[in-house]
Amino acid sequence: MDDSIWVGVRERVQALIAAPGGDRVFGAIGHKFFLADPLTPAELADLEGQTGVSLPGEYRGFLLLVGAGGAGPSYGVYPVRLIQGRWRWEGDGAELADLSRLAEPFPREGADPEAVQLLLSEHPEEEDFEEIEDFDDAIEAWEERWEPLMWSADRTVGAIVISTLGCAAREWLIISGPERGRIWFDNRADDEDLKPLLDETGAPMTFTHWYLAWLEKAERQLASAPAAG
Missing domain, CATH: 3.40.1580.10 (SMI1/KNR4-like)
Structure with a gap:
């Protein structure tokens, strides 16, 4: 070089x-x-x-x-x-x-784009919940699926x-x-x-x-x- x-x-x-x-x-x-x-x-x-x-x-x-x-x-x-x-x-x-x-x-191939889009479409929205505690639980459950898809150490x-x-x-x-x-x-x-x-x-x-x-x-x-x- x-x-x-x-x-x-x-x-x-x-x-x-x-x-x-x-x-x-x-x-x-x-x-x-x-x-x-x-x-x-x-x-x-x-x-x-x-x-x-x-x-x-x-x-x-x-x-x-x-x-x-x-x-x-x-x-x-x-x-x-x-x-x-x-x-x-x-x-x-x-x-x-x-x-x-x-x-x-x-x-370099990245995450499965179909899996990413599907999971994003299922992202909880606060206005869909009557109780904030239920929303917090839904977000936590969603992030448990999102983290290994996007943030796995194998990705980088x-x-x-x-x-x-x-x-x-x-x-x-x-x-x-x-x-x-x-x-x-x-x-x-x-x-x-x-x-x-x-x-x-x-x-x-x-x-x-x-x-x-x-x-x-x-x-x-x-x-x-x-x-x-």
Whole structure:
């Protein structure tokens, strides 16, 4: 993998820290355009050895030349850190990824759409119940059927949560399988299934495209911001 695509990217991101109007960029209120230090080759080797996988090449280059997390799309790229001798990604929902199963291929086929639609059609509505307790019981019973269909850990093997858009909407980086190196969108909190992110041409969104498209948009937004004073 040619890492030259990442040369100068860290400096471009850091240049945005002092740019006026930073709050115009979605999510910047959280990451403030700061990046964690890049990983050393030894740290990356330790991370991969511990998780039992070779990370996608584009992401490896990012970790080595740009940073171990921080400024990026939405509320930023989840940082990967060594905590008490164990590597882990940190951020809202990061714990959804089973790091012991990163070598298993990500199941891109998703949930059975007919089963999803059927269960959604049976979602209890509060106005159909005279007593709130009965409604609560019905919701609990429905969720017991919904959880294994949509939230089983088997749905996201071979992937890590890489970013959040807020309100439990997240983005995953696929580590293993045919979708390796691509970004998938997770809006299961709003009863939508996982789906691949697509670029402007309709092609699957790779990690590099995902990150650099964000950076270029942020640079354009801040270049057009009025100067302070």
